[in-house]
Amino acid sequence: MIIIQFQEMEDVTCVKTQVIRSDRKGNPVYLFLVDGMLIDTGQQSLESEIISFYKEHPEKIKLAALTHSHEDHSGTAAWLQEKLEIPIYVHPSGIQVCQKRSPYPKYRQVTWGIRKEFNPLPLENKIKSLNTEWEVIYTPGHADDHVAFYHEQTGRMFTGDLFVSPKTKVIMDTESIPMTMDSIRKLLTYDFKSIYCSHAGYFENGKRKLKQKLEHLERLYSEVEILYQEGYSIDEINKSLFPKVYPIVDFSNGEWDSRHIVSSIISEINKESFL
Numbered sequence: 001m002i003i004i005q006f007q008e009m010e011d012v013t014c015v016k017t018q019v020i021r022s023d024r025k026g027n028p029v030y031l032f033l034v035d036g037m038l039i040d041t042g043q044q045s046l047e048s049e050i051i052s053f054y055k056e057h058p059e060k061i062k063l064a065a066l067t068h069s070h071e072d073h074s075g076t077a078a079w080l081q082e083k084l085e086i087p088i089y090v091h092p093s094g095i096q097v098c099q100k101r102s103p104y105p106k107y108r109q110v111t112w113g114i115r116k117e118f119n120p121l122p123l124e125n126k127i128k129s130l131n132t133e134w135e136v137i138y139t140p141g142h143a144d145d146h147v148a149f150y151h152e153q154t155g156r157m158f159t160g161d162l163f164v165s166p167k168t169k170v171i172m173d174t175e176s177i178p179m180t181m182d183s184i185r186k187l188l189t190y191d192f193k194s195i196y197c198s199h200a201g202y203f204e205n206g207k208r209k210l211k212q213k214l215e216h217l218e219r220l221y222s223e224v225e226i227l228y229q230e231g232y233s234i235d236e237i238n239k240s241l242f243p244k245v246y247p248i249v250d251f252s253n254g255e256w257d258s259r260h261i262v263s264s265i266i267s268e269i270n271k272e273s274f275l
């Protein structure tokens, strides 16, 4: 079953998409439309549902800005570029990957669909929607082309995949927990209250949520550090802090694993002790 739901929050149309199968619920994916600007474009496998939404009010969509290039955020960008002829923006380090057709493993193609190639423009420090100027805040960690979008006057913050859930249990091998922590710290220096998360949606108390997430990651960091200094290996630390092995680990052939949380923290510890 495919779920597509709409909610208006602070002049933002929040579009929630989700696939529910008999054996498991897929992760929700959000796209947002604010002041003529689409933030993220969902997954290609739900293209027909998402395009029906675009076709209802094509005149309302003047540009699209991606929080990062992952396929669940860029899935319908090629359609938007081709059919609505609107510009699509992504952080400069995401441009090349967007120009390739589905450059990601098979299990992700099955989950999110075959994302078609498109030609994005590079995001700069600011981006303008119809009547609003947004700050583009570089927030790597989840992906090296990850950004957040912020509007100071209204305090709206679009956080992409920086929050997602309060307690991180598995990450991809390309992610870095210390970098994510730095990115959250950076966002917390801004004046905002609510957040729009690409997988968990709108939170009125979003800044508090992000703070709690940072506190959780800081605790985790210290636990890893203590065990590492006591001489335990990455695998031993992983087993002790994350005893549960989630199905995604096998399903993704190890691209997702709690082990990457531990190893990214340990490489930061080693880097710090080297300096």
Ligand SMILES: [Fe+2]
Pocket (backbone or CB within 6 Å): 068, 070, 142, 143, 161
């Ligand atoms: Fe992502």
